[in-house]
Amino acid sequence: MPESPSGSTLDLSLVIPVYNEEANLPLLWPEIREVLDPTGLRYEIVFVDDGSRDRSAEAIRGFRERDPRVRLVRLKVNSGESAATDAGFKAARGRWIVTMDADLQNDPHDIPALLGHLDRWDAVTGWRTRREDPWIRKISSRIANWVRNTISGDAIQDSGCTFRAFRRECLRGLTLYRGFHRFIPTLLRMQGFRVLEVPVNHRPRRFGESKYGIANRAFSAFQDLLVVRWMAERHLRYQVIEDLGGEGREG
Numbered sequence: 001m002p003e004s005p006s007g008s009t010l011d012l013s014l015v016i017p018v019y020n021e022e023a024n025l026p027l028l029w030p031e032i033r034e035v036l037d038p039t040g041l042r043y044e045i046v047f048v049d050d051g052s053r054d055r056s057a058e059a060i061r062g063f064r065e066r067d068p069r070v071r072l073v074r075l076k077v078n079s080g081e082s083a084a085t086d087a088g089f090k091a092a093r094g095r096w097i098v099t100m101d102a103d104l105q106n107d108p109h110d111i112p113a114l115l116g117h118l119d120r121w122d123a124v125t126g127w128r129t130r131r132e133d134p135w136i137r138k139i140s141s142r143i144a145n146w147v148r149n150t151i152s153g154d155a156i157q158d159s160g161c162t163f164r165a166f167r168r169e170c171l172r173g174l175t176l177y178r179g180f181h182r183f184i185p186t187l188l189r190m191q192g193f194r195v196l197e198v199p200v201n202h203r204p205r206r207f208g209e210s211k212y213g214i215a216n217r218a219f220s221a222f223q224d225l226l227v228v229r230w231m232a233e234r235h236l237r238y239q240v241i242e243d244l245g246g247e248g249r250e251g
């Protein structure tokens with residue numbers, strides 16, 4: 001089990017990509033503590049500042065001064081949500097990892113329920129059954145999910161929801177590319193991991209702006225989808241049934 005610098009084992013790492021979320025962070029941090037402190041879990045919060053141009057990093061440094069469980073991983077320039085998520089995965093030390101947005105749209109009160117499934121599942125991904133976004137976003141996302149499932153052959157209701165929980169083992173062999181945060185559940189299933197989709201609460205964005213519009217999402221996400229389909233088709237599937245004399249092989 002991974003060890004924190006103090007020598008104690010960590011149960012949970014929260015990985016939170018942050019891009020210009022200064023108004024949301026001061027509300028998010030206490031809400032997370034309110035939910036997680038009573039659970040007795042040993043946890044860290046890895047905020048990944050993805051090149052914010054506002055005062056997000058300063059806010060996180062302020063939390064850190066008051067609570068050493070807060071960590072700040074800061075990217076040099078804005079590199080995208082997948083890059084920020086990847087940096088968070090690499091920094092995370094917990095045996096469970098939860099990803100969530102920094103904009104208060106995901107509700108920290110769902111975290112214990114997500115973790116509750118990790119005894120039987122390798123990963124759990126949220127499904128925003130009552131999504132609180134503008135209607136145009138809801139419709140375009142419904143179309144996107146249909147296209148994704150039809151082309152990838154997967155069945156994920158809400159691949160745009162990045163509120164998820166993972167066992168640490170699933171992330172070890174995961175290689176992300178730009179835009180691939182949407183496909184993490186599909187990629188994990190491809191590798192044989194068991195992924196469950198469960199309803200989660202969703203709240204309207206009160207402060208700051210969504211980083212995605214229809215155009216910057218639809219075109220690049222469609223290209224990504226073709227790559228994911230290709231990966232699914234070409235995924236190596238084989239079983240070794242004999243390995244005679246392989247004892248001295250270098251690991």
Ligand code: UDP
Binds near residue numbers: 078105
């Ligand atoms: N985000 C990021 N880098 C980016 C774009 C977004 O770290 O280049 C973060 C953002 O701050 C938020 C999360 O990723 O915490 C999801 O972004 P957003 O809320 O804009 O997406 P939406 O909920 O509108 O799909």
Ligand code: MG
Binds near residue numbers: 101103105205210
């Ligand atoms: Mg959001």
